[in-house]
Amino acid sequence: MKQLMDIDDDEDITKLSILDYYPAWALKIVKEQGIPSAIANGTWLGETALLTEDGRELPVSQLIIAHKSANDKIDYISTVMRNLSQQKKAENSLKEKAQELKWSNQELLKITALLKKRNQELDSFAYVTSHDLKAPLRAIANLATWLEEDLGDQIPEESQQQLQLMQSRVQRMDGLIQGLLEYSRIGRQNTPIKTVDVGNLVRNIVDSLAPPPGFKIEIADSMPRLETKELLLQQVFSNLISNAIKYHPQESGNILISVEEAAEFYQFSVCDDGLGIDPQYHDRIFTIFQTLQARDTIESTGIGLSIVKKIVEDQGGKVWVDSQLGEKTTFYFTWYK
Known part of the structure; x- marks a missing residue:
């Protein structure tokens, strides 16, 4: 009792009744419900509270037991209490979180x-x-x-x-x-998910782009089949392959389209042997309306790579370029399985 209510060990409480330590509302429950129920049924279990030395209410779970003699008369009544402070604190915290979640929803x-x-x-x-x-x-x-x-x-x-x-x-x-x-x-259309043979998809894109006869476009045999949004993957490949052809300085060139498989995604790449891109422009080329060559030289809207970046990132992947000026250019992008 002293430990539960934080009472000094040397304080004498033998002359006090436990009823003196109840707040008014809890005392009413004990008198009107707890004791009568225990007398009638043998026990009563409920939640009440005790007053600590500094006047704070301590929530408790209370068991009241009526002890009867052989002739079924009440000899005495005892009680067992358990501190519910931590439990109530946790419950209140959960209620607050639930209310915050409700507001957030x-x-x-x-x-x-x-x-x-x-x-x-x-x-x-x-x-x-x-x-x-x-x-x-x-x-x-x-x-x-x-x-x-x-x-x-x-x-x-x-x-x-x-x-x-x-x-x-x-x-x-x-x-x-x-x-x-x-x-x-991008990201606002209900694009259906289909089983896509990526090899066939890329071959159809190349056919539709009709590259000059001098271009050799190689597609890796390891291209996968996957469940994905075909239209979006088609847009990505179409823009990358089209750029590899459009910005090549000659009417002939080599383009390699390949893939590497990881645990959760595929890493596709489109590599060409064109002019290359200076590393200082690697970020700029993915910005909308940005082109590295004058539009009067090559017709370009400056949106293609921005579309690629937006689609890939919207699908949870990433896109980047590896190139040096005067060397080959390889665009990489990841696509989740």
Whole structure:
């Protein structure tokens, strides 16, 4: 009793009743429920509290036992108590955590609803912007084509060059708009998961890109089959292989597409023997709208590698480049199984 209530060992408590150490509410439970129930049934178990020397309430689990004589009369009543302070503290902590979790879930639901609304707005904006921008571009392209067809040789050579440059600019802008649309949709589309033969996927991509006859493109035999989002993997390979062809300084070259298997993912690589990339630009090339060559030299939107990076990282992988200026360039990316 002294240890439970933190009473000094030399203090005499023999003249005090245990009832003197109950707070009012606990004393009421003991008198109205505990003792009557123990007399009627032999025992009573419940939660009460005791008052410590400094006036604090100490939560306890209390067992009240009615001891009866042979003639079924009550000889005396005893009680056993167990300190519930740590248990109550843990329960209160759990309640607080549960309440925090409830608030967090409510906030998460609000944020999710807001994000869904913003995505819908972004889709609508992207569609309207695409339509509003592409319509005048088509008109400009058609106008340039009609001028060439109608006037033919009457157009001075310099003007013909200007018309061709205008058509090239229109095509670039159209590609830029399409690239922005693709970039904005990454991670927000319900892309189905399929069983993909990566070897066949890469071969189909190479066929669709129709590289110049002088290019030798080798695809490793060890390409896996895996359950994945085919469209996204196709976009990654298509951009990397297309860049390897587009930025090669010659009409002939070698491209090797290979894979290494790890425990949880595959590491794919696309290697070419082109100009190489200075290490100081290795991070820059993955930034949207960034190109290392003038757009008048090679038509490029500067979005392709940004799309690759966004897709790969959205799938939990990473992408990087290994290259030196004047040497081969190898793009690596990981793709989880």
